[in-house]
Amino acid sequence: MPINEYAQAREEMDASGTRNEKAASSEEVGARPLLHDHVLGDSIPSQSAIRKMKEKAKSILPDTLFLSLLHRKCIGRYPRLARPATFNEKILQRNLRPDPRYVRLTDKLEVREYVAARLGEAHLVPLIAAPEAFTRAVFDSLPDAFVMKANHGSTFVEIVRDKSETTFERLQELSERWLSTSFYWVARERHYRKIRPRIFFEQLLLDHHGRVPADFKVHCFGGHAGRPLMYILLITDRFGNNTHGDVFDAQWRHMDVMIGPYTRSAEPPPRPDNLEAVLKAATVLAKDFDYVRVDLYAPDNRVYFGELTFTPGAGVLPFTPDHVDYEWGQLLGASADL
Template sequence: MTITKSAEFAGEDAVSAPDSESHSDPHADAHSSATQPPSTARKLKEAAKSLLPDSLFVSLLHHKCIGRYPNLIHPVTFNEKILQRNLRPDPRYIHLSDKLLVREYIAAKIGEKYLIPLIAAPDAFTPEVFDALPDAFVMKANHGSSFVEVVRNKSETSFEALRVLAERWLTTDFYNIARERHYRTIRPRIFFEHLLLDQRGQIPADFKLHCFGGRPGRPIIYILVISDRFGNDTHGDVYDVEWNHLDIAIGPYKRSATPAPRPRHLQDVLDVAMRLCEDFDYVRVDLYAPDNLVYFGELTFTPGAGVLPFTPDSIDYEWGKLLA
């Protein structure tokens, strides 16, 4: 594809994000725009973005986030191949990316015990729904990424505050964020889950297992562990299946100075991931592993929307070789 200089400047301005973190994660921009009232400038920017064809949009976004234009015809890197998925998704991605519908798949595949208990998935969020919620819960939306609100004490929030947030989520067209086409037909819904806490009363780390191979029992797996995601000391550390702390950084997350202790039930985590990835040539399986338990988070087929920076950059090419 040939991009003129004027189109480059106009297009990249149209897909630019309002903060530096969003440059490495377009979904962070989605969360920001869905939790704050849209300004006139943002409305104009969104209107400009909507005029760009998908292939041009993702090329400009990739250049802004990764520093080079992607090869969409003969992709080589991990991100380039993910961009192809954005534009030509497997039909299965629609159902499995819906955070409510995927629960049916998980229950049938590995069992309901791995599902975080669902409190409510109402057709409408009303004062009656709010009143019936427990003192602690998590509010989520099913149709995208980063739509998560942790409530540890219901008395510290209100129905009106959560209603406003829920309405912003529901009116956010997640497809427009990075042109991941499988999100276009997911019907937005709000739902509420049990708040997972470990024995220390802390929110457990996210285990994001990048699974390559699609061969039962023999995938190649890299584990990104995001700790203190909702706190002030967030880190992202990459391990192999032997829990070796790898010199890799993904997205905006900084590595910890020292690795976390090897989970005693690491093999249980890996076993669940291997079961869930066996039908795909690549999928990121998100799990939570508080204490000796394992809970399902989500399946992600286009992580970072294909604009996920790696440090070192060579990992983008190495993982590209693993993805058919």
Template sequence: MAIGKTLVKRALDYLPDSAYLLIAHRRKVGRFPNLRRPTTFNEKILQRCLHPDARFVELTDKIAVRDYVRRTIGEEFLIPLIASPPTFTREVFDALPSAFVMKANHGSGFVEVVRDKSRSSFEELQRLAQRWLATDFYRVARERHYRTIKPRIFFEELLVEPSGIIPADIKLHCFFGRGRAKPTVYIAVISDRFGEHPRGDMYDANWNRLDVDIGHYARSPQPAPRPESLERMLSVATSLARDFEYVRVDLYTIGERIYFGELTFTPGAGVFPMTPDSMDYEWGRLMNQPLLHGDRR
């Protein structure tokens, strides 16, 4: 069975991007996408994967995007950057504080939380960093705007709440659609992401929990209390998203402070099953029709 899966994966690796995404969408979402007249959210995200806006490259790069955030909403929303060295050496490791987060700028999931450096080693982190740097993230899901991002390792301050837990990922899906002045916003909250029982919940902009499942995450037993900073989070996300028909803005909050995480233009690479399936169509209606023949901007 494992050999069969490996052979299938190798065969898929040789397919053109459009064919690869057609098959991936069919396998994961359950139907073949209509790329000529996309209607669902996933279909329109597939179009973005194949015909990305030229701006996506800089704003997807997790180091370069910091300049955009600084210009748009201010330095105070950035997680403090400890180091972004050209290479990760023992000298860099020795200079790091006792707690930090190691990340790579050119893809998703490249995150290593280090709560106590004395329990880690340079060699261990270097092996992980080298594996990340050797990953061509474009080849993972054929999101073409990742092709020209130069891989880098960087280190940020570890954010923790007073209780010691890492704050939840607050992912604000911002839909401006056809030039609307005010976006429609859905808020996905991933809590305890690095713990034993991660949870995923979806809310509307008024913090009403929705009957929606998020990927493989189980829902929380009870809705989270409405954040005191909700209106400010919505304002921050709107400011960062206003030039796009759709973008997901990831934020973190600790007390009154709001921190920027990342901008994501092709979440799930267009092959992300949504439950209920009607959300795929609803979110698709909120987006503009994507470009079919490259970027006109």
């Protein structure tokens, strides 16, 4: 499937997540307007109304059916959930039957304790605040530069380089939108249902050039059997206008592979001086799992933890070429971590 179509599908998924779980109740379904109302003389529904009706219809689909249709839309084929073969199909299994450990380790606040115990507190991005409520007093106490995040999903990141250029009201509105989004409804990753949404603030990491550091997404296979087999998706300029994603093996050989919406750089980034430290950190955090993606930052020869991801792309992550989906599926056992 073309990358731009995948990105469009993800946008639709994100839009569908902003609802309360009660929206799927049978009582509300019965009260919804019928699609054929305009045939009886009413005006034709607007595009906005049609989209709302489509989102309501999605909310009543069983998880298995929803994921099958989403996989078809993003990957271009229906998944074989009974006998999964590809990486994405096996990730879909995890969505539907998550390991109980995923709840704590996917929560971006709760996981900090786990990382500190295994890797050390020095590898945690300094936490500024994790308030029960985001108030003006909290805003006033924040430093001039920081990052606002939510703990219960992906893409909930707001970088503030200069607090004087934003307002409490703007960040409050953003935080309320995040907190009202049930990430489970976005792509039916069931472990997200049990994470209590919270807002928190971290120190803004910058390298010596004043840039946000690259994101090392280290896919680790077979961690509990020793040093895992690792593939690195390096995302550069993630919050800028020249974003690229380059895939490397553990020896920093540039691979002719694209993952998700990221295109390769014209010139691959050079091998980082602290690559071994990055791989060592990923190995430590992956040792309890058959597969996990360990996200790290490595500015100026330091290594900081980002997150642990057990269901990358929610099982609808396009690979280019497509055969990589099957090759990675062979690396990930059908019953891994279940």
